[in-house]
Amino acid sequence: xxxxxxxxxxxxxxxxxxxxxxxxxxxxxxxxxxxxxxxxxxxxxxxxxxxxxxxxxxxxxxxxxxxxxxxxxxxxxxxxxxxxxxxxxxxxxxxxxxxxxxxxxxxxxxxxxxxxxxxxxxxxxxxxxxxxxxxxxxxxxxxxxxxxxxxxxxxxxxxxxxxxxxxxxxxxxxxxxxxxxxxxxxxxxxxxxxxxxxxxxxxxxxxxxxxxxxxxxxxxxxxxxxxxxxxxxxxxxxxxxxx
Amino acid sequence: xxxxxxxxxxxxxxxxxxxxxxxxxxxxxxxxxxxxxxxxxxxxxxxxxxxxxxxxxxxxxxxxxxxxxxxxxxxxxxxxxxxxxxxxxxxxxxxxxxxxxxxxxxxxxxxxxxxxxxxxxxxxxxxxxxxxxxxxxxxxxxxxxxxxxxxxxxxxxxxxxxxxxxxxxxxxxxxxxxxxxxxxxxxxxxxxxxxxxxxxxxxxxxxxxxxxxxxxxxxxxxxxxxxxxxxxxxxxxxxxxxx
Numbered sequence: 001x002x003x004x005x006x007x008x009x010x011x012x013x014x015x016x017x018x019x020x021x022x023x024x025x026x027x028x029x030x031x032x033x034x035x036x037x038x039x040x041x042x043x044x045x046x047x048x049x050x051x052x053x054x055x056x057x058x059x060x061x062x063x064x065x066x067x068x069x070x071x072x073x074x075x076x077x078x079x080x081x082x083x084x085x086x087x088x089x090x091x092x093x094x095x096x097x098x099x100x101x102x103x104x105x106x107x108x109x110x111x112x113x114x115x116x117x118x119x120x121x122x123x124x125x126x127x128x129x130x131x132x133x134x135x136x137x138x139x140x141x142x143x144x145x146x147x148x149x150x151x152x153x154x155x156x157x158x159x160x161x162x163x164x165x166x167x168x169x170x171x172x173x174x175x176x177x178x179x180x181x182x183x184x185x186x187x188x189x190x191x192x193x194x195x196x197x198x199x200x201x202x203x204x205x206x207x208x209x210x211x212x213x214x215x216x217x218x219x220x221x222x223x224x225x226x227x228x229x230x231x232x233x234x235x236x237x238x239x240x241x242x243x
Numbered sequence: 244x245x246x247x248x249x250x251x252x253x254x255x256x257x258x259x260x261x262x263x264x265x266x267x268x269x270x271x272x273x274x275x276x277x278x279x280x281x282x283x284x285x286x287x288x289x290x291x292x293x294x295x296x297x298x299x300x301x302x303x304x305x306x307x308x309x310x311x312x313x314x315x316x317x318x319x320x321x322x323x324x325x326x327x328x329x330x331x332x333x334x335x336x337x338x339x340x341x342x343x344x345x346x347x348x349x350x351x352x353x354x355x356x357x358x359x360x361x362x363x364x365x366x367x368x369x370x371x372x373x374x375x376x377x378x379x380x381x382x383x384x385x386x387x388x389x390x391x392x393x394x395x396x397x398x399x400x401x402x403x404x405x406x407x408x409x410x411x412x413x414x415x416x417x418x419x420x421x422x423x424x425x426x427x428x429x430x431x432x433x434x435x436x437x438x439x440x441x442x443x444x445x446x447x448x449x450x451x452x453x454x455x456x457x458x459x460x461x462x463x464x465x466x467x468x469x470x471x472x473x474x475x476x477x478x479x480x481x482x483x484x485x486x
Binding site for chain 2: 131
């Protein structure tokens with residue numbers, strides 16, 4: 001009997017994958033990954049050249065959304081059906097062999113794998129291999145500590161209402177804002193209202209080819225960055241002390 | 244001319260180190276690491292068996308604190324002097340060879356290396372290799388997603404005043420509390436006041452031998468856990484949608 005092994009790929013640079021994930025990926029007979037229809041997919045791109053030459057690939061293509069809003073009941077149903085089907089297929093494969101599912105970043109940190117993880121419980125053994133989160137790759141790209149001393153770090157989604165963003169941004173020392181993209185104008189307004197805009201950085205494609213690091217104030221407001229995270233570094237609530 | 248390379252070691256399991264860090268550590272001629280006087284040190288323990296047999300080791304022992312409180316001006320001075328001295332020694336070594344500094348977790352996330360990083364700027368090239376943070380190792384140990392959907396995650400230090408802890412704990416979906424140890428009773432009271440105590444987990448020595456996972460309500464209040472993090476998982480502010 002096999003297992004479903006979800007391998008966290010880390011922030012994008014293949015060299016920042018763990019020893020454990022690299023070994024699982026290099027020896028897997030079955031490799032599955034999420035992608036949009038018609039795209040190569042970021043997860044698959046990260047492992048280029050690392051797969052066993054005989055590996056069988058299973059691109060798990062998200063349902064097409066052209067005709068339905070992301071948050072409509074119709075699309076949410078389509079997505080549930082999609083996860084149900086893939087959970088069934090992976091469970092069938094794992095009845096005889098290990099199957100490796102590729103996941104960007106860390107699988108348990110805002111990862112899509114959780115929708116398969118919950119559906120596979122009690123059916124086949126599931127193992128998750130942690131990865132470096134995308135945000136960790138991004139703050140490393142700025143070559144500056146994100147937090148020290150007693151700093152409070154808050155991680156926010158750019159999809160949140162503006163007033164919620166402002167409240168959290170005002171109360172934390174260090175900030176990470178994910179799901180930016182088309183939400184960037186709102187994120188920017190919230191940072192300005194919280195008095196944090198001038199300390200904010202945009203990191204696009206952190207640790208990957210085409211990486212860009214810019215002060216958010218210098219980013220064109222019309223720009224819709226891809227794989228981008230907004231960061232505000234902490235400054236240490238007091239000198240760090242040895243424990 | 245060499246470099247000072249800070250290698251993030253990840254959460255504790257050596258197999259969760261990155262390919263890049265493992266390569267730097269396995270080939271280094273000079274290897275430095277922080278530890279308390281008279282202790283083996285957690286960072287050194289993680290790389291046991293991985294060092295080049297000819298490597299020269301530099302244990303950087305924190306000044307002894309028996310006679311001074313951690314936050315006294317005397318101790319802060321001793322610590323500054325300690326970092327100054329080691330920055331000088333590492334810069335001297337790096338004039339001719341690469342030196343690898345071992346750091347648990349991710350070096351830019353509450354890491355002590357930042358005190359050397361700032362002192363080395365402009366003197367020698369410094370490279371930092373990201374690692375999986377300790378908290379990522381801990382939430383993976385619980386085999387449950389820490390965040391999904393639009394969850395807000397806040398990272399807090401157990402050293403903060405109780406009212407600050409309560410305010411942050413009440414306003415976030417998912418929580419990570421670090422620097423627990425002797426602060427655990429206050430962390431527990433704050434979680435109770437915020438109505439989050441019954442969802443809180445204690446993870447001690449996450450991903451390491453002797454790992455322990457327990458509901459915080461079931462931990463003896465007299466217990467002072469070591470290398471421990473308190474976690475509260477998010478439940479998803481709304482169904483996650485594909486982007």
